[in-house]
Amino acid sequence: MTDTLLSVRNLRVVYPGDDGDFHAVRDVSFTLGRERLGIVGESGSGKSTTGRAIMGLVAAPGRITADEMRLGDLDLTRMNEAGFRKLRGKRIAMVLQDPKYSLDPVMTVGDQIAETHRQHVNAGRKAARHAALEMLEAVQIRDPERVYGLYPHQVSGGMGQRVMIAMMLIAGPDILIADEPTSALDVTVQTQVLAIMDNLVRSRGMGLILVSHNLHLVSSFCDRVLVMYAGRVLETCAAGDLANAKHPYTRGLLAALPELGHRRAELPQLQRDPAWLEGPL
Amino acid sequence: MIVLEHASVYYGAGSKRVAAVRDVSLRVAEGEAFGLVGESGSGKSTVLRAIAGLIPHAQGVVRLAGHDMGARRPTESRRMAQMVFQDPYGSLHPNQTVDQTLSMPIAIHKLGDADRRVPAALAEVGLGREHRFRYPHQLSGGQRQRVAIARALILQPRILLLDEPTSALDVSVQAEILNLLTRLRRELGLTMLMVSHDLAVIAHLCERIGVMSGGELLETTTANALAAGNVSHPYTQALLRSNQGFDASGVTG
Numbered sequence: 001m002t003d004t005l006l007s008v009r010n011l012r013v014v015y016p017g018d019d020g021d022f023h024a025v026r027d028v029s030f031t032l033g034r035e036r037l038g039i040v041g042e043s044g045s046g047k048s049t050t051g052r053a054i055m056g057l058v059a060a061p062g063r064i065t066a067d068e069m070r071l072g073d074l075d076l077t078r079m080n081e082a083g084f085r086k087l088r089g090k091r092i093a094m095v096l097q098d099p100k101y102s103l104d105p106v107m108t109v110g111d112q113i114a115e116t117h118r119q120h121v122n123a124g125r126k127a128a129r130h131a132a133l134e135m136l137e138a139v140q141i142r143d144p145e146r147v148y149g150l151y152p153h154q155v156s157g158g159m160g161q162r163v164m165i166a167m168m169l170i171a172g173p174d175i176l177i178a179d180e181p182t183s184a185l186d187v188t189v190q191t192q193v194l195a196i197m198d199n200l201v202r203s204r205g206m207g208l209i210l211v212s213h214n215l216h217l218v219s220s221f222c223d224r225v226l227v228m229y230a231g232r233v234l235e236t237c238a239a240g241d242l243a244n245a246k247h248p249y250t251r252g253l254l255a256a257l258p259e260l261g262h263r264r265a266e267l268p269q270l271q272r273d274p275a276w277l278e279g280p281l
Numbered sequence: 282m283i284v285l286e287h288a289s290v291y292y293g294a295g296s297k298r299v300a301a302v303r304d305v306s307l308r309v310a311e312g313e314a315f316g317l318v319g320e321s322g323s324g325k326s327t328v329l330r331a332i333a334g335l336i337p338h339a340q341g342v343v344r345l346a347g348h349d350m351g352a353r354r355p356t357e358s359r360r361m362a363q364m365v366f367q368d369p370y371g372s373l374h375p376n377q378t379v380d381q382t383l384s385m386p387i388a389i390h391k392l393g394d395a396d397r398r399v400p401a402a403l404a405e406v407g408l409g410r411e412h413r414f415r416y417p418h419q420l421s422g423g424q425r426q427r428v429a430i431a432r433a434l435i436l437q438p439r440i441l442l443l444d445e446p447t448s449a450l451d452v453s454v455q456a457e458i459l460n461l462l463t464r465l466r467r468e469l470g471l472t473m474l475m476v477s478h479d480l481a482v483i484a485h486l487c488e489r490i491g492v493m494s495g496g497e498l499l500e501t502t503t504a505n506a507l508a509a510g511n512v513s514h515p516y517t518q519a520l521l522r523s524n525q526g527f528d529a530s531g532v533t534g
Binding site for chain 2: 268
């Protein structure tokens with residue numbers, strides 16, 4: 001990690017509720033360089049909320065506070081909504097789980113990509129179309145001219161997700177946040193989509209945050225992994241060392257996974273320790 | 282217990298007719314657990330639905346416990362095969378309590394004695410009396426899936442059809458549900474047919490595994506052969522690779 005793209009210190013996201021505040025993210029700190037960082041955890045552990053908070057996408061009455069949240073030379077803690085809007089797409093982009101819901105159903109996929117381009121770059125219609133076609137080719141869509149004119153319901157899940165990646169990368173962001181980018185896809189297509197994303201992110205020298213509940217995927221795809229539980233980062237380790245994780249929570253999760261070729265009569269169930277919620281890290 | 286002979290299922294009619302399942306033959310012995318894997322649209326869920334009688338099969342034979350299943354099934358034979366769906370939030374009625382959900386099948390099948398059967402079914406899946414009068418939104422994902430399993434078990438079926446029963450659940454909860462299914466199979470002598478994307482999950486629960494693609498059953502293999510990487514079909518090999526995590530070298534174009 002030579003240079004830091006993003007640094008976050010003590011990020012907190014709080015949703016006020018009738019029975020007191022709900023702390024979705026509690027004192028999360030990490031830095032991201034030109035690398036692939038994985039965030040794993042169960043549902044409700046705050047992994048998606050962390051990704052959204054970086055993009056300023058926490059809806060009121062939720063509140064984001066942080067001691068430091070810095071993207072290059074920009075201080076995100078002082079950013080207002082207009083500032084974030086300029087930032088999204090241009091500096092940080094996000095790929096969500098299901099392309100069916102994240103693409104506009106009444107606009108051709110090509111026009112959606114071109115629109116993103118024009119939003120951030122001062123380009124004419126023709127230039128934007130050209131850029132969109134190039135981007136479709138970059139995500140390995142075989143016949144970009146044809147796909148450009150298709151509507152989201154006419155493309156498969158894997159193709160939809162590639163369109164999504166094309167749209168997110170066209171403005172040349174520094175950071176891509178991928179929130180469960182392949183969970184809605186067929187197992188055999190997942191690897192392909194990940195490989196395309198990986199190639200583009202590497203060749204452009206971007207930072208990638210992969211949010212996923214899939215431990216196998218994260219440990220084989222990422223460079224570093226953050227393990228989250230109840231809004232806190234319990235453990236950070238090199239992705240290759242995830243199998244040797246120290247924290248009992250991570251170990252419990254790994255043990256609970258059924259394994260091919262290692263059949264056990266009973267899977268060990270995760271015993272949650274209340275101390276994980278508090279205690280020093 | 283379950284016999285399919287050259288069974289085919291079609292959707293639509295005329296020129297729009299699609300063969301969702303084509304000429305599938307398989308047999309599952311009593312007390313056995315059989316797994317079906319395959320990509321989306323390969324017809325694996327359709328096989329389950331045809332066995333459950335949710336859609337009629339057009340050709341071939343579906344035989345459950347020695348009885349041929351026709352287009353119209355008597356209530357008694359419907360009781361024999363019960364299904365558990367992927368997403369318990371979608372398969373449980375949001376406006377009905379657990380008690381109502383579990384009492385409905387008892388009323389339909391005229392079993393009576395709901396006051397005894399409902400708590401017994403809940404106990405069987407590891408839920409307490411306090412869960413009986415809750416609504417689905419007051420339960421966690423794992424508890425909801427337990428209710429869905431209790432809903433299937435309350436009719437004392439001999440066959441349990443499982444359509445991705447753990448893919449909407451977290452890893453830790455998945456382990457609980459898999460342990461529950463293992464125990465129920467042992468204690469009740471259930472025959473299980475399970476569909477999943479996750480080879481590790483299916484190999485954990487099932488001895489024999491069928492691989493489907495394009496509506497056809499390509500090969501039948503065992504959990505042990507799968508673990509040893511001993512599979513012949515290219516699709517099965519691809520599935521095996523993608524279950525072992527991300528490996529860019531295995532990707533072409």
